[in-house]
Amino acid sequence: xxxxxxxxxxLRGLLHRNxxxxxxxxxxxxxxxxxxxxxxERGLSDEDARRAARQECGSPHTAKEQVxxxxxxxxxxxxxxxxxxxxxxxxxxxxxxxxxxxxLGIGIGANTAIFTFVNSVLLRPLPYPESNRLAVILSELGNxxxxxxxxxxxxxxxxxxxxxxxxxxxxxxxxxxxxxxxPEQGKAGVVTSNFLQLFSTHPMLGRFFGxxxxxxxxxxxxxxxxQLWVRKFGSDPRIIGTSVPFGYxxxxxxxxxxxxxxxxxxxxxxxxxxxxxxxxxxxxxxxxDGPGFLHLVGRLRSAGSLPAAQRELAAIATEINDxxxxxxxxxxRLYAFSLQDDDxxxxxxxxxxxxxxxxxxxxxxxxxxxxxxMIRAQQRRHETTIRAALGASTFRLIRQILTETLVTVLLGGxxxxxxxxxxxKAIVAVEPSSFANLxxxxxxxxxxxxxxxxxxxxxxxxALAPISTVRHLKLAEDLKRSGRSKTxxxxxxxxxxxxxxxxxxxxxxxxxxxxxxxxxxxxxxxPGFRAENVFTLRANVPNYDVLxxxxxxxxxxxxxQSASTVSHLPLDDQGNWYDYYWKDGTPVDQQNTEMADMRxxxxxxxxxxxxxxxxxxxxxxxxxxxxxHVAVIDEILARRLWPGESALGKRINASDSPKGPYQFxxxxxxVVGIVRHIQCHTLTATVRPQIYVPYTLAPRPSMSIVxxxxxxxxxxxxxxxxxxxxxxxxxxxxHLEPLSSVIERARAESRFVSVLATLLxxxxxxxxxxxxxxxxxxxxxxxxxxxxxxxxxxxxxxxxMRLVFAEGFFPVAVGIVAGVILSAVSMPLxxxxxxxxxxxxxxxxxxxxxxIFALSGIAMxxxxxxxxxxxxxxxxxxx
Amino acid sequence: xxxxxxxxxxxTLDLLILKTLSLEPIHGFGIARRVxxxxxxxxxxxxxxxxxxxxxxxxxxxxxxxxxxxxxSRRAKFYMLTRAGRKQLEIQEADxxxxxxxxxxxxxxxx
Numbered sequence: 004x005x006x007x008x009x010x011x012x013x014l015r016g017l018l019h020r021n022x023x024x025x026x027x028x029x030x031x032x033x034x035x036x037x038x039x040x041x042x043x044e045r046g047l048s049d050e051d052a053r054r055a056a057r058q059e060c061g062s063p064h065t066a067k068e069q070v071x072x073x074x075x076x077x078x079x080x081x082x083x084x085x086x087x088x089x090x091x092x093x094x095x096x097x098x099x100x101x102x103x104x105x106x107l108g109i110g111i112g113a114n115t116a117i118f119t120f121v122n123s124v125l126l127r128p129l130p131y132p133e134s135n136r137l138a139v140i141l142s143e144l145g146n147x148x149x150x151x152x153x154x155x156x157x158x159x160x161x162x163x164x165x166x167x168x169x170x171x172x173x174x175x176x177x178x179x180x181x182x183x184x185x186p187e188q189g190k191a192g193v194v195t196s197n198f199l200q201l202f203s204t205h206p207m208l209g210r211f212f213g214x215x216x217x218x219x220x221x222x223x224x225x226x227x228x229x230q231l232w233v234r235k236f237g238s239d240p241r242i243i244g245t246s247v248p249f250g251y252x253x254x255x256x257x258x259x260x261x262x263x264x265x266x267x268x269x270x271x272x273x274x275x276x277x278x279x280x281x282x283x284x285x286x287x288x289x290x291x292d293g294p295g296f297l298h299l300v301g302r303l304r305s306a307g308s309l310p311a312a313q314r315e316l317a318a319i320a321t322e323i324n325d326x327x328x329x330x331x332x333x334x335x336r337l338y339a340f341s342l343q344d345d346d347x348x349x350x351x352x353x354x355x356x357x358x359x360x361x362x363x364x365x366x367x368x369x370x371x372x373x374x375x376x377m378i379r380a381q382q383r384r385h386e387t388t389i390r391a392a393l394g395a396s397t398f399r400l401i402r403q404i405l406t407e408t409l410v411t412v413l414l415g416g417x418x419x420x421x422x423x424x425x426x427x428k429a430i431v432a433v434e435p436s437s438f439a440n441l442x443x444x445x446x447x448x449x450x451x452x453x454x455x456x457x458x459x460x461x462x463x464x465x466a467l468a469p470i471s472t473v474r475h476l477k478l479a480e481d482l483k484r485s486g487r488s489k490t491x492x493x494x495x496x497x498x499x500x501x502x503x504x505x506x507x508x509x510x511x512x513x514x515x516x517x518x519x520x521x522x523x524x525x526x527x528x529x530p531g532f533r534a535e536n537v538f539t540l541r542a543n544v545p546n547y548d549v550l551x552x553x554x555x556x557x558x559x560x561x562x563x564q565s566a567s568t569v570s571h572l573p574l575d576d577q578g579n580w581y582d583y584y585w586k587d588g589t590p591v592d593q594q595n596t597e598m599a600d601m602r603x604x605x606x607x608x609x610x611x612x613x614x615x616x617x618x619x620x621x622x623x624x625x626x627x628x629x630x631x632h633v634a635v636i637d638e639i640l641a642r643r644l645w646p647g648e649s650a651l652g653k654r655i656n657a658s659d660s661p662k663g664p665y666q667f668x669x670x671x672x673x674v675v676g677i678v679r680h681i682q683c684h685t686l687t688a689t690v691r692p693q694i695y696v697p698y699t700l701a702p703r704p705s706m707s708i709v710x711x712x713x714x715x716x717x718x719x720x721x722x723x724x725x726x727x728x729x730x731x732x733x734x735x736x737x738h739l740e741p742l743s744s745v746i747e748r749a750r751a752e753s754r755f756v757s758v759l760a761t762l763l764x765x766x767x768x769x770x771x772x773x774x775x776x777x778x779x780x781x782x783x784x785x786x787x788x789x790x791x792x793x794x795x796x797x798x799x800x801x802x803x804m805r806l807v808f809a810e811g812f813f814p815v816a817v818g819i820v821a822g823v824i825l826s827a828v829s830m831p832l833x834x835x836x837x838x839x840x841x842x843x844x845x846x847x848x849x850x851x852x853x854x855i856f857a858l859s860g861i862a863m864x865x866x867x868x869x870x871x872x873x874x875x876x877x878x879x880x881x882x
Numbered sequence: 883x884x885x886x887x888x889x890x891x892x893x894t895l896d897l898l899i900l901k902t903l904s905l906e907p908i909h910g911f912g913i914a915r916r917v918x919x920x921x922x923x924x925x926x927x928x929x930x931x932x933x934x935x936x937x938x939x940x941x942x943x944x945x946x947x948x949x950x951x952x953x954x955s956r957r958a959k960f961y962m963l964t965r966a967g968r969k970q971l972e973i974q975e976a977d978x979x980x981x982x983x984x985x986x987x988x989x990x991x992x993x
Contacts, residue, residue, distance in 0.1 A: 005966075033910070073934045
């Protein structure tokens with residue numbers, strides 16, 4: 004009841020203000036009339052009665068004002084009036100308003116965009132059912148600390164583990180895609196039948212693999228990705244349960260995955276996020292000494308049991324080591340990571356750094372706004388003084404200033420919404436592949452609100468500066484002056500603010516410098532091959548003879564220098580083939596400890612991609628299974644196994660499959676050639692050494708073909724297609740593209756980071772320079788009289804310039820010193836992103852120092868020129 | 883808003899208003915006059931405070947108001963007690979009696 008009255012009366016007061024005021028006026032009027040009448044009754048004259056009434060009751064205006072200000076609606080009304088006034092103030096100073104709004108907008112917007120990004124990559128759980136229970140299981144053995152597991156190990160783990168509800172495995176390889184039409188290469192995920200369930204609650208159509216698919220005489224089955232289902236099967240839901248052509252036989256489609264199904268695995272696992280289709284493989288205790296190739300993921304019984312699982316895995320490792328041959332190594336160990344943590348391991352620090360950078364920008368922006376507000380408060384000191392003298396309470400003045408700050412920040416927030424949205428769109432548009440967790444990224448409004456509140460708090464603190472000028476008003480003194488001239492305290496705080504801005508901008512500049520230099524270094528990296536004029540395509544070839552035919556036919560094309568094939572192109576994500584190797588005489592317990600990337604090639608491969616054969620020879624046509632089994636190894640492996648002596652003619656044990664595709668067996672190979680290391684995974688890291696075997700020893704149904712031309716050949720694609728078609732061998736080809744595009748992709752992340760950093764530091768610099776300009780401009784205005792006097796007593800223009808520059812450069816110098824210290828402390832954090840440059844490199848520091856000085860000099864130029872154009876006469880007349 | 887100088891003891895203005903209105907509906911000036919007369923001039927009511935207090939009590943649901951014609955046919959705002967107001971008066975009266983007798987006892991003891 005009473006609350007309702009409170010609201011309705013208040014609203015009436017707010018909406019029908021005139022009516023309410025009139026009512027109050029009437030009531031007060033009546034009261035005074037009655038009082039006057041009472042005095043008249045006592046015999047006083049009209050005039051005396053009125054005077055007596057006033058004496059008794061005070062002024063009717065005061066009474067009216069007192070009644071009017073009652074009620075919550077008045078707070079609202081005053082706020083509205085303040086708002087109105089603030090709007091007028093901002094409109095009257097559009098440059099101030101726009102600068103402040105833009106600075107806050109950029110700061111809040113950048114923070115929102117980056118935080119949204121960080122949130123979606125780091126903080127949001129992986130898009131899997133109960134993803135906090137998923138853990139990656141890795142083996143440590145010999146020199147490899149993140150090794151995949153063998154089927155035998157997986158079997159034993161599943162038998163023994165109690166902390167894991169499920170343990171599943173996957174490996175990804177390139178195989179023919181199921182479906183009609185030309186056989187085509189795709190990414191096949193070979194999984195244990197319990198795998199897909201860990202990553203998705205249910206398929207879009209049909210079912211996942213189950214125990215029935217593991218039975219000995221179970222038919223071949225596949226689960227399709229949504230994308231493949233759309234592309235190859237025309238989104239036909241009736242495909243479920245039907246048999247489709249697959250390789251040289253057929254397979255039954257049992258399920259289609261949902262559109263947003265993505266695999267998110269540690270970067271080094273060679274498991275891409277978009278696999279075309281899945282096949283299942285049964286789990287069994289076969290081949291205790293079999294190779295490790297399975298990437299394991301387990302689901303814990305409860306989310307918190309990871310430490311228990313770690314202990315259990317350690318015990319299981321000891322047990323497996325006792326029974327297994329392959330793992331009889333001295334330091335075999337099993338361990339688990341939360342999938343979420345492991346996935347973002349590399350990206351986490353990059354994103355935090357980015358976050359730090361935008362926080363700097365917000366700080367610089369706020370420092371600038373603080374400066375602007377302070378300058379404005381000084382400018383308006385006179386006005387404020389007059390308002391105070393007219394009876395405005397300190398509370399009312401402070402409220403007015405806060406309202407103005409609020410309006411500025413609100414407008415900044417609106418700008419931030421726009422900028423943040425645009426920035427996020429831009430970031431996602433160039434989404435680097437390492438941020439695999441990025442599904443849909445929308446501007447997070449909670450983040451915007453959060454950043455906005457931060458900005459509001461900062462601004463409220465900032466607004467304290469002008470408020471302090473209000474509180475120390477000395478009315479009489481201030482009224483006499485026109486409000487020009489500078490206090491010592493004020494110049495101290497502007498020095499601190501400008502120095503802070505310069506220091507923060509400097510740190511960003513150094514970071515950017517390091518990242519840009521890194522990118523430049525990456526551009527200069529020699530990947531071990533020459534990509535110019537090399538084209539690649541993928542082809543399905545039934546056997547060696549057809550492959551040789553294709554090679555010969557392509558080499559015969561006009562403009563083609565050479566052609567060859569390789570099982571796995573460098574810097575490509577089409578699965579990987581890597582295996583253990585050892586040299587003659589390695590003791591058994593050290594045999595399965597070191598891994599190399601394995602590549603199956605035809606002769607001329609090294610020449611075609613421009614790799615450098617350092618010693619020995621390339622393969623020839625006679626290097627086949629019938630003759631001596633040979634290999635070419637890279638320089639790194641040669642140095643590692645036979646340091647100080649020639650590797651040529653030595654024997655190395657590796658897996659190959661002379662009996663047919665994927666029928667791997669251990670084999671002794673004689674080293675006939677040594678080649679320069681080729682960057683196979685990233686441009687900057689040497690992951691594993693390489694072993695090349697002739698195709699005849701490791702045939703595969705699908706190969707990548709490489710072609711080197713002698714320059715730009717017009718319409719190479721169609722002539723290649725025609726040439727291969729003319730063989731009449733039914734060899735479908737796909738993915739024709741220049742080899743340089745894989746290099747471009749490999750550079751993408753570094754480019755992304757350095758472009759982003761450059762943009763951020765440009766923004767930061769601009770804000771800082773704006774700050775310097777603003778402070779100095781205002782200072783020149785305040786010192787007009789002083790400069791006028793100096794000029795009047797004969798100061799030269801150069802001296803005046805020096806005066807202005809000295810005032811400007813002082814905080815810049817302080818800021819640079821602080822910036823150098825801050826950078827020295829913080830730059831080592833960038834370490835993992837840098838390549839061939841030290842965090843403390845003077846070749847980045849020195850140019851940055853020079854640049855900041857030069858740029859701030861330019862920012863000071865306008866105020867300085869304005870100073871020397873001051874006319875002494877007018878300046879003095881002003882005062 | 884009663885912090886304006888008033889000769890009425892802080893906090894008793896509400897009670898005085900309610901008590902006055904319990905006799906009959908009356909306008910602001912009438913309330914002030916009656917409080918003065920009954921207290922024999924001990925309490926003087928300031929119009930600003932009085933009218934503000936009336937607004938507050940009305941919003942609390944203890945009073946209703948109405949514009950009526952006075953005996954000399956001048957329009958004035960009359961206030962009247964609501965049922966809740968009557969109840970409130972009882973509470974406040976009891977409260978006041980309890981307090982004042984307690985204070986009186988204390989003073990007697992001192993003396």
